[in-house]
Structures are given as C-alpha cells and as structure tokens.
C-alpha cells in the first residue's frame with residue numbers, strides 16, 4: 001500500500017518564476033524571494049508595502065540593487081543576475097502588464113490596439129490582426145473589435161487591456177490592481193471574465209490587489225508583504241486556517257459562500273452542499289435564475305444571539321461555535337451550521353453570551369449585508 005501511495009503522491013508544481021529582488025527606494029527597501037508555479041499568485045499588503053515596486057522590478061522598469069529573476073518558459077529565461085552582469089531590458093522580458101488604467105491608444109480600434117504588441121515583435125500584419133481578434137474573442141469583446149477605446153465602458157476597456165497583454169504570449173503576466181478603477185457592479189462582472197481568462201493562461205500571473213474577493217476568487221496562492229518583506233505565503237486555505245498578521249486575517253476573513261442564484265425578489269443564493277439559502281437585498285444585474293454566484297458577508301455583519309432573534313433579519317441559522325480567537329477587543333468566532341460562517345464580535349459580547357467552543361447560538365445576517373456577484 002505504501003508503494004501505491006508513494007506513486008500516487010502529487011509532485012510539487014515546477015517553479016516557473018524564480019526571483020530574488022533587493023530594491024532600495026529612498027528610505028524603503030524591498031527584499032522579496034518568490035518561487036511561483038504556473039497559475040495565479042496574489043501579492044497583497046497594506047499601502048506602501050512594496051507590491052508595485054516588486055512588479056516594476058520584475059518587468060525591468062526598475063533596477064534592483066541585487067538579486068536574480070529567472071522565468072523558465074520565456075524565450076530568454078535569464079532576466080536578471082546582477083552577480084553575473086545580466087539585466088535584460090524591459091522589451092526583451094516576456095512580460096504582459098495590466099494597470100488600473102487600461103492606457104489603450106485612443107486613435108486605434110481594438111484590433112489595432114491588441115495587434116500592436118505582436119506587430120512590434122515582428123509578426124506580419126495579417127497574422128497579428130488574426131491573433132488580436134482571437135484574444136478579443138477570448139475576453140468576450142469579439143463584437144467590439146472595430147471600436148475605438150473612447151466607445152468602451154470601463155470594464156470593456158480593462159478586458160481589452162488584458163487581451164493586449166496576452167497577445168504577445170508573455171511568460172509572466174503582471175496585473176497591478178486591474179479592477180480597482182471600476183465601479184462595484186462592473187468590477188464583479190469583469191472579475192468573473194478575468195478569472196475565466198486567467199484559468200486558461202499557461203504562464204505565471206502575479207496579481208496585486210487590495211480586494212479580498214479578488215484574491216480569494218482568482219488566486220491559487222497568496223503572498224503577503226509588509227514593509228518590503230514577506231509576512232506570509234500560502235494557499236488561500238492555509239491562510240484562512242492560520243493568518244499570521246491582522247492584515248491577512250482581515251483579507252481572508254470575509255465569509256465567501258458559493259452557490260446558485262434563484263432570481264427574486266428577493267434574490268436568493270442556494271449555498272452549495274449546505275441545503276441553506278442566503279437572502280440578499282441586492283438586485284444584481286446579469287444574474288439569471290440558476291447562474292453561479294458568490295455571496296460575501298463581512299464577519300462584522302454576522303450577529304450572534306442566545307435565542308432565535310425575532311423581527312427583521314432574513315438570514316437566521318442555528319449554529320455551534322467551533323473556535324474563538326481574540327484580537328484586542330474583538331473576537332473572531334468560527335460557527336458551524338447550515339452555512340459555515342465567521343462572526344466578528346466584541347470581547348464584551350463573548351463574555352456576555354458565554355461564547356466558547358461548543359456553545360449553541362443563533363447567527364443572523366441582514367439581507368442588506370449580503371453582497372452577491374457572478375461566481
């Protein structure tokens with residue numbers, strides 16, 4: 001049996017991006033080691049923690065003081081090795097870059113915008129346009145190929161920016177807060193399209209974001225930075241189980257419930273495997289009956305009670321406390337019930353309700369506190 005198990009054990013994913021970046025910028029210093037497999041790694045951290053500095057150093061737009069960058073699948077895999085005098089210029093690094101603002105050429109239509117990269121790398125005009133059309137199809141913009149950027153919505157422009165970044169077959173895709181300039185409705189629809197496209201991309205993606213939903217829905221791995229140093233590196237499940245910093249706890253602390261929509265009013269998400277439903281006061285556009293959705297609830301919006309609460313809350317479930325973690329005057333309380341939840345309550349409530357592992361309580365969430373987006 002042992003031999004069978006050993007044979008079946010998955011081998012670790014090969015490292016496709018191997019980097020060590022030592023960057024100094026004024027008083028700030030970044031010292032970051034990264035080993036990423038193919039897939040999406042989210043880079044998270046508070047303002048000024050060094051996320052953008054890391055991306056610009058990888059792209060060759062900023063020179064580290066020391067370090068190395070190797071990207072296994074790039075045509076020229078050695079991008080940086082300062083000990084050996086290697087520092088490949090930005091235009092020879094196989095990088096796609098998407099920023100918060102799409103920065104498309106206003107006088108060119110979408111096909112020409114997206115064909116620009118392949119053309120400038122020597123691809124013949126007709127082939128570059130065919131490639132651009134394919135990339136636009138892949139992000140759902142096939143019908144808008146002849147439009148100029150001025151005629152696009154913000155979400156369409158950002159999808160066009162992704163198509164442009166991928167049209168050169170980069171080995172490394174860098175996304176710096178790609179959804180942060182979008183309004184909430186556009187943001188969730190664009191996120192779903194982006195996530196779908198990234199799952200098909202065969203290279204390494206580094207996604208800088210402040211948004212927990214971006215990180216939890218798109219990334220296979222989370223790397224947390226603070227003050228230019230890695231504070232935690234793991235899968236979303238690892239970080240949820242053992243967040244090492246208050247920032248990480250806050251990021252992964254969001255209750256995220258995947259399920260299927262039943263159109264309303266009120267709109268309901270039937271949570272996968274739970275036999276429970278979550279009612280939302282939102283009327284999310286584009287979520288047809290039976291479509292996949294993600295409902296999110298801030299732990300601070302989960303109330304706990306000794307008795308079944310009377311009155312207005314639409315979402316009320318009997319729960320059992322699984323664990324209590326104190327952080328200053330607040331406590332995070334794990335709850336097992338028809339839907340798994342984390343509640344964040346005051347230390348005073350913990351004492352008042354006698355909350356310890358095994359306590360039976362009622363949890364309630366107002367329908368106005370449930371956000372829903374395409375899943």
Ligand SMILES: Nc1ncnc2c1ncn2[C@@H]1O[C@H](COP(=O)(O)OP(=O)(O)OP(=O)(O)O)[C@@H](O)[C@H]1O
Nearest residue numbers: 025026027028045046047048049050051052053054
């Ligand atoms: N050219 C520079 N000269 C001096 N300081 C700089 C320079 N570039 C960046 N910094 C500093 O480096 C630190 C990291 O900045 P960086 O933009 O990488 O952070 P970030 O994590 O991307 O932040 P945000 O989330 O706000 O975008 C900041 O303190 C910033 O002020």
